[in-house]
Amino acid sequence: MPSKRRKISAFVKILLALFLVCGALVAGGYYVLTTVEPLDTVEEAPDPACRLDLAQGEYVLEPEQAVNAATVGGVAFSRDLPEEAVTVAYATVWQESTFYNLEFGDRDSVGLFQQRPSQDWGDPEQILDPVYASGAFYDALADIGGWEELPVFEAAQAVQRSADGYAYDQHETLSKDMAEAFTGALGPAMTCWHDTANLASTQTADVTGAEAEMARVFGTDPAELPVAEDPSTGDLGWAMALWAVAHAEEYGLTSVTYGDQRWRASDGLDDAEAWTTVDDGTDTEGRVVLD
DSSP states (O other): OOOHHHHHHHHHHHHHHHHHHHHHHHHHHHHHHHHSOOOOOSOOOOOSEEEEEETTEEEEEOHHHHHHHHHHHHHHHHTTOOHHHHHHHHHHHHHHTTTOOOSOOSTTOBTTTTBOGGGTSOOHHHHTSHHHHHHHHHHHHHTSTTGGGSOHHHHHHHHHOOSOGGGGGGGHHHHHHHHHHHTTTTSSOEEEEOOHHHHHHOSSOOHHHHHHHHHHHHSSOGGGOSOSSOOTTSOHHHHHHHHHHHTHHHHTOOEEEETTEEEEOOOSGGGTTSOEEOOSOOOOTTOEEEO
């Protein structure tokens, strides 16, 4: 039989092992508590962007893309062109620049439509103005007899004379849906969330500057709203309202109101960027109100 001393020795060894294990667990817990940073449970604001609610579902654009899309669509109003012209323009811009106003391109091509000064589209400075470039595109499109009856890619190619005109075809569906939104047919179908720190740094909203640019883009001063009859392009008031939302950070706008709907600048958290129904009795009387 094992001696009593041997039994006691084994028991001591077990206690010692348990003590060491417990000590290691305690030391490990203390290390974690004192050295590991706690998890940050605060939700971070999403990157600035704009969301379109289209027939095919939601589509998100970067702010620069939304700014340019709103302008390209807006210039069609100044020519009283139908929504289909905007679809052709959008399909072209998706293929040529994906709605970034590029200062470079193939050979001497520049801008949203990658127009070439050597082909008499204008000088580079003019072409890099989205309003000028869009107007030049629409004027060329309108000069094509029966363009309305052509497939989108053929109409685009008739203007652009690209090496691969069929490439425009892949953008038709998205361009058609976007044209419906930016021409105002869907009402508050676009919202944006911006860098609120940039907006907060602006002392006052440049409403005068925004309205002057809207007049240049749309060919109608927003002070003239409501118009007796909307242009062939679409709902002028809603198109202007969406343009203002896209350009809110540029002009320091904190709210855009049209009809009974209001958009407020936000960081995009908690659905704060959504348009809401005005419940304070405000009546815009058919105008787009910027603040």
